Every structure is written in C-alpha cells, then in structure tokens.
Amino acid sequence: MPTHPTSGQLTDCIVLLGSELTPFRCSRFAWSGDTITAADRIAPASTLEAGAVVVIPGLYNSHTHLGDSALPDGATGLTLEEAFFRPAGYKYRELAKLTRETHLPHLEAHLRYMARSGTVAHLDFREQGPAGAELLRAASINTGVESIILNQFNESPFTEADLRANRPGHALPPAHRAELEHMLSVADGFSESTMNDLTDAAWAEIRTLTSARGKLRAIHCLENAGYRDLSLATTGRGDLIRALEFYDPDIIVHLTVATADEIALLVRAKKTGVLNPRANANLGLPLPPIAALLRAGANLLLGTDNGMLNSPNILAELDFTYKVAKSQFADALWPDPTAILKMATTYAFYWFKTCRSAIA
Numbered sequence: 001m002p003t004h005p006t007s008g009q010l011t012d013c014i015v016l017l018g019s020e021l022t023p024f025r026c027s028r029f030a031w032s033g034d035t036i037t038a039a040d041r042i043a044p045a046s047t048l049e050a051g052a053v054v055v056i057p058g059l060y061n062s063h064t065h066l067g068d069s070a071l072p073d074g075a076t077g078l079t080l081e082e083a084f085f086r087p088a089g090y091k092y093r094e095l096a097k098l099t100r101e102t103h104l105p106h107l108e109a110h111l112r113y114m115a116r117s118g119t120v121a122h123l124d125f126r127e128q129g130p131a132g133a134e135l136l137r138a139a140s141i142n143t144g145v146e147s148i149i150l151n152q153f154n155e156s157p158f159t160e161a162d163l164r165a166n167r168p169g170h171a172l173p174p175a176h177r178a179e180l181e182h183m184l185s186v187a188d189g190f191s192e193s194t195m196n197d198l199t200d201a202a203w204a205e206i207r208t209l210t211s212a213r214g215k216l217r218a219i220h221c222l223e224n225a226g227y228r229d230l231s232l233a234t235t236g237r238g239d240l241i242r243a244l245e246f247y248d249p250d251i252i253v254h255l256t257v258a259t260a261d262e263i264a265l266l267v268r269a270k271k272t273g274v275l276n277p278r279a280n281a282n283l284g285l286p287l288p289p290i291a292a293l294l295r296a297g298a299n300l301l302l303g304t305d306n307g308m309l310n311s312p313n314i315l316a317e318l319d320f321t322y323k324v325a326k327s328q329f330a331d332a333l334w335p336d337p338t339a340i341l342k343m344a345t346t347y348a349f350y351w352f353k354t355c356r357s358a359i360a
C-alpha cells in the first residue's frame with residue numbers, strides 16, 4: 001500500500017494560497033496527513049528569490065489513456081487514424097496482445113511516475129471494456145493515485161456501414177447493451193473516441209443509462225477537422241453540436257480545431273473542455289485555440305492524453321501550455337500563469353470534487 005509522510009513542515013517558502021493561487025512568502029508551512037496545519041504569511045511574493053521553495057496544490061491530470069502507457073512512443077510517425085482509430089489502429093492491435101500480468105505493471109509504473117511528478121488524481125479514458133476498467137482500478141488501489149475511470153466498449157458495436165447510415169432508432173445491439181451495463185458497474189462513466197463511432201440512437205441510449213446510474217460522460221471532439229467533416233457528412237451536424245444534442249457530455253476533450261462559433265457553443269452550453277496541446281503537437285496537428293478559449297471564458301482543464309504520445313507528466317503540459325498561450329496572445333507577459341496553473345489545480349480540484357459527489 002502507498003505510504004506518505006503523516007506530518008511535516010517547511011520554513012521560509014513561497015506558498016500559492018487559496019482558489020486564486022495567490023503567492024505568499026511564508027515563514028512556516030506545515031501539514032498533517034492531507035491537512036494544512038499552518039501557513040504563516042509574511043507578505044505577498046511577486047518574484048521568485050534564489051533558493052526559494054514554492055509549494056503548489058496537488059495536480060490533476062484530466063485526460064489520460066494509461067492503458068497505452070505499455071506502448072511508449074508507439075504512435076510516433078503514425079497519423080491519428082493509423083495509431084488510434086478502430087478497428088485496426090495500432091493501439092487496439094497491440095492492447096489485445098497484452099495479458100493482465102504483462103499489462104498491470106505498466107499501469108502501476110506510470111501511476112507511480114505521476115505521483116512523483118505531483119499528480120494526485122487523473123481522469124482516464126480506459127479502453128478494453130469492463131476488464132480494462134478493472135485493471136486500472138487495481139493499479140489505482142495498489143499505488144494510491146486516484147483514478148476516475150471512463151470506460152469504452154472493447155469492440156465497436158457498429159459496422160462502418162451502420163455508422164454512416166445512422167438510421168433512426170438503430171440503438172446498441174443487445175450484447176453491447178449488456179457490456180455497457182457491466183462497464184457502468186465497474187467504471188465511473190463512459191467515453192468513446194469520437195461522435196462518429198456510434199449512431200445517434202446509441203448516444204441517446206447511453207445518455208439515458210448513464211444518467212440513470214449517476215455516471216459521467218466524456219467525448220473527444222474536434223481533435224482534427226476530420227471529426228467535424230465526417231459528422232457533417234453523416235448527419236448534417238458537426239461533432240461538437242451533435243455531442244451536445246444527443247449525448248450531453250460532462251467533459252469534452254481536445255477542441256483543437258474549434259472555430260469561434262464552436263467556442264461560443266461550448267461556453268453557452270457551460271461545458272468543461274480539456275486541452276492537451278503536447279499530444280496535438282506531437283501528432284503534427286494544429287495547436288488548440290487556448291487564447292480564444294480563455295478570452296471566451298471557457299471552463300478548461302488540462303491533460304497529457306495518450307501514453308503512446310506523452311509521459312503523463314502534467315508539469316510538462318503546464319509549461320508547454322503556458323508558452324503556447326503567450327504565443328497566441330502575442331504577449332510575453334499574458335496570460336497570467338495562474339490562469340494556466342488553475343486548469344490543473346483549483347479548477348480541476350472543484351471539477352473532480354463535483355464528480356466524486358455525482359458518482360458517489
């Protein structure tokens with residue numbers, strides 16, 4: 001079982017305090033278990049002095065695919081479609097070859113790495129159906145890093161022809177309906193790769209069942225223009241508006257190619273987006289419109305995405321995101337760095353807290 005210091009203290013350090021992450025120089029910062037017992041403020045601290053220790057809240061990674069951590073660098077040189085898409089993408093072929101005994105140690109090793117790099121909890125998009133969710137649950141219990149698990153069907157419920165026909169009333173086949181029931185008994189919610197992977201009738205069915213069970217819903221939208229284009233060709237609706245109308249997701253990942261209209265739609269719907277610009281960059285995709293999303297007042301969290309593309313190190317994601325945001329604002333001093341840090345700390349803390357009470 002995990003161990004951690006039950007108490008301790010630091011002297012003369014800078015602590016980011018409160019939900020606004022206000023930096024204060026403190027003469028003493030002490031804790032007992034997971035409770036702060038002292039933060040003796042001296043004065044606000046606007047500069048980092050040599051040798052100063054900086055204390056920040058625990059970090060939340062809101063988009064991982066830890067199952068794919070067993071395949072590091074596996075997606076290098078592949079397109080999004082070649083690496084990640086059903087039914088024959090590299091990840092699905094390779095994950096199917098792993099046994100519980102060969103897979104579990106990879107999950108545990110990456111969870112421990114996340115803990116060492118400051119992560120206390122993560123939101124995982126776990127493939128391989130109920131067995132995949134159970135495997136991550138075991139790794140989470142063994143390592144002490146909290147995993148909120150969104151589960152995906154082991155195999156696609158529909159043929160490509162079924163998906164493109166998108167017939168009204170074409171809901172989940174009985175075997176996949178049963179798999180969904182099983183997934184919701186072991187996982188915290190449901191996810192699929194894209195809106196183009198299920199029929200509209202299936203999305204509506206999953207929305208109803210997840211609501212009835214008090215489970216979360218997530219989806220990847222607008223990772224590249226192909227998501228929107230295929231959805232438009234199939235249904236006459238882009239993937240984001242289709243997700244909002246049929247599925248009502250709690251969380252929407254990527255938004256890499258979101259237009260001004262799509263950003264406005266996200267904000268009007270009061271939905272939370274998750275950005276992971278390192279993964280977008282690693283695939284040669286556009287960078288997400290971080291500045292436009294911030295200007296529009298979007299609710300944003302941060303994740304590291306797939307273990308085949310990135311280490312699950314949210315500190316690296318914070319660094320990259322901050323620099324991309326400054327580039328997009330064309331201002332070396334804007335945004336305030338706390339606007340980015342909040343995506344992995346206070347905003348995420350409250351989002352995860354709301355999640356936990358919703359799925360409790």
Ligand SMILES: [Zn+2]
Pocket residue numbers: 063064065125220253305306
């Ligand atoms: Zn994902």
